[in-house]
Amino acid sequence: MIEAIQLNKKFKEKIVVKDVDLYLDKGESVGLLGPNGAGKSTTISMISSLLKPTSGDVKLNGKSVVKTPADIRKVLGVVPQEIALYQELTAYENLKFFGRIYNVPKDQLESRIQRTLELVGLKERQKDLIKTFSGGMKRRINIASAMLHEPEILILDEPTVGIDPQSRNYILEMIRQLNQQDHTSVLYTSHYMEEVEQLCDRVYIMDHGKVIASGSQPELLSILSNEDTMMVQLNQTSNELITAILKMDVVRNIEETSDGLKIIAKKSSNIISDLVKLVDQHNSKIINFQMENPRLEDVFLHLTGRTLRD
Numbered sequence: 001m002i003e004a005i006q007l008n009k010k011f012k013e014k015i016v017v018k019d020v021d022l023y024l025d026k027g028e029s030v031g032l033l034g035p036n037g038a039g040k041s042t043t044i045s046m047i048s049s050l051l052k053p054t055s056g057d058v059k060l061n062g063k064s065v066v067k068t069p070a071d072i073r074k075v076l077g078v079v080p081q082e083i084a085l086y087q088e089l090t091a092y093e094n095l096k097f098f099g100r101i102y103n104v105p106k107d108q109l110e111s112r113i114q115r116t117l118e119l120v121g122l123k124e125r126q127k128d129l130i131k132t133f134s135g136g137m138k139r140r141i142n143i144a145s146a147m148l149h150e151p152e153i154l155i156l157d158e159p160t161v162g163i164d165p166q167s168r169n170y171i172l173e174m175i176r177q178l179n180q181q182d183h184t185s186v187l188y189t190s191h192y193m194e195e196v197e198q199l200c201d202r203v204y205i206m207d208h209g210k211v212i213a214s215g216s217q218p219e220l221l222s223i224l225s226n227e228d229t230m231m232v233q234l235n236q237t238s239n240e241l242i243t244a245i246l247k248m249d250v251v252r253n254i255e256e257t258s259d260g261l262k263i264i265a266k267k268s269s270n271i272i273s274d275l276v277k278l279v280d281q282h283n284s285k286i287i288n289f290q291m292e293n294p295r296l297e298d299v300f301l302h303l304t305g306r307t308l309r310d
């Protein structure tokens with residue numbers, strides 16, 4: 001359906017997106033996961049024809065979007081990172097305005113506004129001014145405005161940043177429904193691993209402007225098939241002990257979390273006994289030990305040596 005081919009973007013001499021290949025098939029939910037500044041927004045701006053690539057192309061059903069941007073705008077709804085609403089107008093008035101911009105036929109505008117308000121759960125608040133809404137509610141109206149022309153494809157740029165957990169869950173559930181029940185294709189950017197894990201069939205992991213890994217979640221997790229992730233709780237810990245664990249041959253990473261030490265190590269049969277000995281030498285004790293299932297965050301760490309939030 002949509003295909004990005006060798007997309008590149010330079011701002012002055014700075015390369016911000018490099019050789020990005022990406023596709024989104026009909027009905028799919030695809031995630032673009034990467035830390036701040038990875039180039040996600042720039043990539044989707046090029047895909048949605050808002051920004052011209054320095055080189056490369058984007059195709060919609062085989063036809064160049066760069067040459068004929070009008071085609072993609074008809075089938076695409078874009079929810080940008082910034083909330084773009086008129087604060088002094090009501091939710092209803094905002095949607096009416098956006099409906100006209102998106103060329104929604106006049107005789108369908110009213111029913112589409114009511115349907116999208118229902119979708120985002122704000123029908124009861126339609127007569128209230130936007131300035132009285134919480135950040136999460138504004139975001140929901142922003143999503144509604146991108147849905148008025150009933151797009152086949154929805155692109156969302158970090159739609160849950162800076163909003164309360166309740167609105168966040170609401171938005172995630174709403175996007176899931178749009179994808180699974182209405183078969184809207186979704187391209188979702190985020191630096192929250194959990195959201196991408198929850199929503200997306202396939203994932204592109206971006207870092208420093210490049211796609212560093214892509215595939216279904218099981219495919220991406222298989223990158224870690226030679227590693228074990230374990231959560232270890234100690235009765236007491238010290239910097240010396242953490243440094244000593246990190247120095248163990250098989251240990252690749254260690255992170256202090258609220259649940260204990262998260263240790264990533266090369267698969268080995270004697271890691272547990274070696275760990276017990278080391279902990280003992282430092283006059284500490286393991287009070288809980290658990291093998292963890294690897295997650296997308298660990299894939300990113302494995303590939304870059306950093307966490308998504310570094």
Ligand SMILES: Nc1ncnc2c1ncn2[C@@H]1O[C@H](COP(=O)(O)OP(=O)(O)OP(=O)(O)O)[C@@H](O)[C@H]1O
Pocket residue numbers: 011016034035036037038039040041042043158
């Ligand atoms: N118009 C611009 N001119 C110059 N540099 C830019 C411009 N737009 C983006 N950049 C730079 O390009 C890099 C990628 O930015 P982009 O917004 O695409 O990243 P992102 O992954 O979406 O991150 P974020 O979540 O922080 O928006 C950043 O270093 C950013 O400063």
